[in-house]
Amino acid sequence: KNEVEQSPQNLTAQEGEFITINCSYSVGISALHWLQQHPGGGIVSLFMLSSGKKKHGRLIATINIQEKHSSLHITASHPRDSAVYICAAEDNTDKLIFGTGTRLQVFP
Amino acid sequence: NAGVMQNPRHLVRRRGQEARLRCSPMKGHSHVYWYRQLPEEGLKFMVYLQKENIIDESGMPKERFSAEFPKEGPSILRIQQVVRGDSAAYFCASSPLVSKNIQYFGAGTRLSVL
Numbered sequence: 001k002n003e004v005e006q007s008p009q010n011l012t013a014q015e016g017e018f019i020t021i022n023c024s025y026s027v028g029i030s031a032l033h034w035l036q037q038h039p040g041g042g043i044v045s046l047f048m049l050s051s052g053k054k055k056h057g058r059l060i061a062t063i064n065i066q067e068k069h070s071s072l073h074i075t076a077s078h079p080r081d082s083a084v085y086i087c088a089a090e091d092n093t094d095k096l097i098f099g100t101g102t103r104l105q106v107f108p
Numbered sequence: 109n110a111g112v113m114q115n116p117r118h119l120v121r122r123r124g125q126e127a128r129l130r131c132s133p134m135k136g137h138s139h140v141y142w143y144r145q146l147p148e149e150g151l152k153f154m155v156y157l158q159k160e161n162i163i164d165e166s167g168m169p170k171e172r173f174s175a176e177f178p179k180e181g182p183s184i185l186r187i188q189q190v191v192r193g194d195s196a197a198y199f200c201a202s203s204p205l206v207s208k209n210i211q212y213f214g215a216g217t218r219l220s221v222l
Contacts, residue, residue: 043199043213086151093164096211098151
């Protein structure tokens with residue numbers, strides 16, 4: 001069993017839909033990261049959080065430390081949101097342990 | 109403030125050759141991380157360095173791979189005697205002095221071993 005599990009693996013949506021991607025982890029963490037990998041391969045850090053909730057534009061990330069679970073939400077999705085979204089747990093040695101990613105496709 | 113710079117973007121090597129991948133962190137960042145993404149697989153941690161120090165190399169293969177981050181100049185990931193299985197995308201990330209920060213990723217180096 002992977003230390004960081006994401007679901008779903010693949011997700012398709014119509015433009016405008018609300019999207020949720022889930023991440024569960026089994027290791028002790030100091031922080032939880034959400035990353036976006038574009039079709040061209042580049043990686044962008046979206047959020048780092050250790051408690052509660054963060055919001056940036058149409059993106060919202062939440063974490064429940066007790067349940068070892070985080071979610072990434074995208075409101076009013078757009079085709080340009082199509083990418084792979086990766087959850088990564090930062091362990092207590094500052095290492096990132098990555099989930100396998102969720103491939104999102106948003107159709108117009 | 110330029111982002112994390114990796115070069116080359118693409119590197120082709122024949123089996124047995126050496127590959128040298130370079131990473132210049134963002135200005136003011138003293139922590140560098142190297143990750144590998146094998147085809148159709150997720151990212152995996154390789155090594156974490158600070159200036160002139162290897163902090164954690166638990167993700168590095170035991171042979172042929174080495175990394176350094178000298179006082180001056182970029183961080184280097186070196187792969188000796190490359191094999192086909194080394195073909196992957198290698199990403200570097202950097203973060204500021206204080207830990208538990210967002211890591212800023214470079215565009216990656218895509219290594220192809222023929």
